[in-house]
Amino acid sequence: MRRLLIIFALGAFVGSASAADKQGRYLVVGDGAEGCSLWTDERKKSSPRSRALESWLLGYITATNVWRPDTADVAGGLEAPALFEWTDNYCQEHPKSRIAEAARNLIYGLDELSAQNKKKRK
Numbered sequence: 001m002r003r004l005l006i007i008f009a010l011g012a013f014v015g016s017a018s019a020a021d022k023q024g025r026y027l028v029v030g031d032g033a034e035g036c037s038l039w040t041d042e043r044k045k046s047s048p049r050s051r052a053l054e055s056w057l058l059g060y061i062t063a064t065n066v067w068r069p070d071t072a073d074v075a076g077g078l079e080a081p082a083l084f085e086w087t088d089n090y091c092q093e094h095p096k097s098r099i100a101e102a103a104r105n106l107i108y109g110l111d112e113l114s115a116q117n118k119k120k121r122k
Contacts, residue, residue, distance in 0.1 A: 031056035032100035036091030039099050043088055053099060054084055060103040074110050076117070 020026040031053050042050035061083065064074045075083060083106065090102045 028098060028100040030059075032060065032098060032103060034099050035095070036097045036099060036102055037095040039087065039091045039102070040095065043084070054080070056099065057083065057087060057103055057106075060100070061107070064107055074107060074114075076110060076114055078110075 034053070039050075039053055042053055058080060061075055065071055068074065086106055086109070087099075087102050090105060091097070091099070094102070
């Protein structure tokens with residue numbers, strides 16, 4: 001739980017740098033284009049739709065693992081429920097954001113946590 005709180009805190013201060021075209025645009029495909037308010041509403045109901053949204057988030061994380069060099073597990077061993085809880089918190093704080101923005105900020109928070117853990121091990 002402490003780890004999850006650290007990730008959330010780090011995510012609150014993360015910028016929005018990402019790969020995109022020269023104008024900063026990129027296409028979000030699927031449920032990531034939906035708003036955080038939908039994530040929050042569906043997760044509260046534990047609906048079948050929430051399972052689809054959760055699957056989209058896990059797919060985003062998997063894609064990061066596949067396409068990012070030297071990354072086997074960007075989540076650092078965190079289980080899906082912890083990732084969903086982080087996204088719950090983010091979406092409650094940012095209801096007008098898209099789920100893709102929540103996912104991107106989750107990854108940034110995980111990156112920061114990983115960097116901190118590496119420094120501690122040295």
